[in-house]
Amino acid sequence: MELTGAQILLESLVREGVDVMFGYPGGAVIDIYHHLPQYPLTHILTRHEQGAIHAADGYARAKGKVGVCLVTSGPGATNTVTGIATAYMDSIPVVIFTGQVPTPLIGNDAFQEVDIVGISRPCTKHNYLVKDIKEMAATIKEAFYLARSGRPGPVLVDLPKDILASKTTYHYPETVHMRSYNPTYEPNKKQVRRVVDLIRKAKKPLIYAGGGVIASNAHDDLQWLATTCQIPVTATLMGLGCIPGEDPLFLGMLGMHGTYTANHAVSEADLILAVGARFDDRVTGKVTTFAKKATLVHIDIDPTSIQKNVAVHVPVVSGCREFLSALRSEIEPCLKGDDCLPPHKEWLEQIHEWATTKPLHYESKPGVIKPQAVVESIYKITRGEAIITTEVGQNQMWAAQFYKFKYPRTFISSGGLGTMGYGFPAAIGAQMAFPDKLVIDIAGDGSIQMNIQEMATAVCYGLPVKIVILNNGYLGMVRQWQELFYQENYCSTCLDVAPDFVKLAEAYGATGFQITDPDAVESTLREAFALKSTVIVDVSVDPMENVSPMVPAGKSLTDMILV
Numbered sequence: 001m002e003l004t005g006a007q008i009l010l011e012s013l014v015r016e017g018v019d020v021m022f023g024y025p026g027g028a029v030i031d032i033y034h035h036l037p038q039y040p041l042t043h044i045l046t047r048h049e050q051g052a053i054h055a056a057d058g059y060a061r062a063k064g065k066v067g068v069c070l071v072t073s074g075p076g077a078t079n080t081v082t083g084i085a086t087a088y089m090d091s092i093p094v095v096i097f098t099g100q101v102p103t104p105l106i107g108n109d110a111f112q113e114v115d116i117v118g119i120s121r122p123c124t125k126h127n128y129l130v131k132d133i134k135e136m137a138a139t140i141k142e143a144f145y146l147a148r149s150g151r152p153g154p155v156l157v158d159l160p161k162d163i164l165a166s167k168t169t170y171h172y173p174e175t176v177h178m179r180s181y182n183p184t185y186e187p188n189k190k191q192v193r194r195v196v197d198l199i200r201k202a203k204k205p206l207i208y209a210g211g212g213v214i215a216s217n218a219h220d221d222l223q224w225l226a227t228t229c230q231i232p233v234t235a236t237l238m239g240l241g242c243i244p245g246e247d248p249l250f251l252g253m254l255g256m257h258g259t260y261t262a263n264h265a266v267s268e269a270d271l272i273l274a275v276g277a278r279f280d281d282r283v284t285g286k287v288t289t290f291a292k293k294a295t296l297v298h299i300d301i302d303p304t305s306i307q308k309n310v311a312v313h314v315p316v317v318s319g320c321r322e323f324l325s326a327l328r329s330e331i332e333p334c335l336k337g338d339d340c341l342p343p344h345k346e347w348l349e350q351i352h353e354w355a356t357t358k359p360l361h362y363e364s365k366p367g368v369i370k371p372q373a374v375v376e377s378i379y380k381i382t383r384g385e386a387i388i389t390t391e392v393g394q395n396q397m398w399a400a401q402f403y404k405f406k407y408p409r410t411f412i413s414s415g416g417l418g419t420m421g422y423g424f425p426a427a428i429g430a431q432m433a434f435p436d437k438l439v440i441d442i443a444g445d446g447s448i449q450m451n452i453q454e455m456a457t458a459v460c461y462g463l464p465v466k467i468v469i470l471n472n473g474y475l476g477m478v479r480q481w482q483e484l485f486y487q488e489n490y491c492s493t494c495l496d497v498a499p500d501f502v503k504l505a506e507a508y509g510a511t512g513f514q515i516t517d518p519d520a521v522e523s524t525l526r527e528a529f530a531l532k533s534t535v536i537v538d539v540s541v542d543p544m545e546n547v548s549p550m551v552p553a554g555k556s557l558t559d560m561i562l563v
Contacts, residue, residue, distance in 0.1 A: 005133050005164040006031035009097065010039045012140040015172050018068050020044065020059065020432050022052040026072020028099025028112065031164040044432060044461060047453040049076050051425040053083025054451070056094050058426025061412045062387055063433035064217070066093045066147050073099040074112030077158075078119065082419060084154050085123040089416025090238060091215060093152035095143050096120075102162040103131055117158050125153030130160065133168045145176040150183030151302040152215055183301055187318035192326045194314060195273070195297055196334070202271035202295075204347045205231045208254070211238030211415070212276015212300060212320045214408040219243065221324035222275065228331065229341050232351055234262040236277050237400055240411045245384070245404025251351065252360070255283040256551045257397045260358035263549070263557040265351055266291050274298045276320040279309040280416070281553075289556040299323045360401050361563050362545070369518045371395070371470040371541040375402040377522045378440060378468065381529060386438040387430045389413065391423040391447030394476035397547040399442040421450025424467060428454060431463045438466070438529060445471040445498055445538075455508035458534040466529055467536045469501060472543040480546045484561070501538035510534040 056067030077098040101110040252259035284290040297314040384406035390396040414422040427441040502512030549560040
């Protein structure tokens with residue numbers, strides 16, 4: 001079968017199981033769009049390329065499949081770079097196809113030419129420039145394999161216009177063989193037994209779970225380990241949902257805006273099992289004081305992540321699911337005999353005391369809407385069954401703190417890069433992945449304006465995404481830092497001019513609500529969530545409310561500023 005390059009791409013996408021892709025057309029990829037209607041692929045036309053890559057990313061996080069993004073050359077390609085870096089930092093499997101000028105013109109400053117392979121090299125897992133039509137099918141096969149295997153990540157394939165137009169015999173490889181790329185999934189058995197021995201001897205063990213648990217679908221085994229061995233669990237932002245938020249063993253998020261309980265537990269633990277988590281600076285605080293009393297076990301499929309930021313006593317290169325499954329196989333026989341694991345009674349009592357004396361807290365004021373209360377109302381109404389996306393800033397932290405995530409893949413947020421403007425297009429991707437689920441973007445009035453044009457996309461495709469804006473009139477997180485550390489010098493963080501979000505929603509053909517009365521929060525949210533259409537709910541919240549607890553940058557986790 002002889003196909004053009006454009007047809008090879010579309011045929012290959014179908015064979016990879018792709019059913020939806022997000023994109024924006026242009027001259028360099030017009031051949032692909034010419035053939036697109038002939039294939040069983042749903043294309044979502046976003047209103048900006050950044051919206052397309054974030055939507056593909058949100059689809060991948062919610063669905064657990066590779067997200068696909070298609071854009072044209074030059075500015076179309078460069079507009080995706082923030083989204084590519086967002087996916088890279090959070091290890092999200094996305095394949096990005098970019099158009100390129102014809103191969104004879106590459107390097108000649110042709111119209112809309114840009115070296116997207118060079119630009120994206122530091123923020124992709126791998127990237128390709130296809131120079132020969134005969135390599136195209138194998139390249140696409142490799143791109144999907146790389147994106148979803150090992151430590152997942154974004155892979156970019158740059159497609160010159162003449163390659164898309166030329167023809168060759170089509171053969172799609174069944175398998176991929178890459179000599180230099182062989183991820184280690186299965187753990188070393190001796191190391192597994194060593195970890196079991198450490199658990200047996202530990203008096204204050206703690207599980208520190210990250211996004212790798214969710215990416216590898218290891219949440220069931222993680223919860224079994226925690227419950228069976230009575231080991232408390234704390235999670236990174238990316239790990240929320242790996243264990244139900246209301247499970248008594250869950251301590252909440254740790255780090256800069258983590259709970260008092262989680263941060264003190266990390267500091268007092270004598271054994272920490274870090275599963276699929278990075279030790280980034282927002283988690284560790286002052287590295288030299290992080291978990292000084294603990295033996296650190298770090299399980300990660302990416303060996304370059306281990307020992308990167310903190311010294312680890314037991315490095316384990318393995319898939320999270322494979323490691324936890326092997327650990328379970330080692331522990332289960334112990335439960336049947338006299339060799340039972342200790343219950344850690346005193347440790348759990350200490351944790352219970354921290355949790356009851358220093359819970360997450362905020363002070364109510366008569367007539368004032370507290371943003372934390374809005375998030376609590378969203379949780380109450382949805383009973384934890386919604387998919388929550390967030391923008392970045394205070395809205396993100398309040399969502400992480402006060403919404404009790406019951407399931408994996410229900411909290412979708414930009415963790416590593418902290419990309420404002422991410423949440424709404426990501427919600428569009430999540431809604432495409434699960435059309436019948438309630439998808440809510442918890443936003444700030446600053447961040448929602450960064451990709452508000454995607455309202456047209458949501459309305460166009462009838463996507464009932466709900467946007468709840470915690471409107472405080474500020475770039476809130478920066479304002480909070482200015483208040484606490486820069487003598488209240490609120491330079492360029494007050495959003496003096498803002499749109500009427502109700503009218504803006506109506507202008508796009510959506511529905512808008514505004515809430516200014518605390519007594520109207522729950523009833524209005526219920527009304528908004530019941531609609532089968534795109535909705536903006538603009539909530540006027542306390543403009544000076546801060547996120548707490550807070551660990552100042554460079555301080556130890558126990559140096560928290562409380563309410």
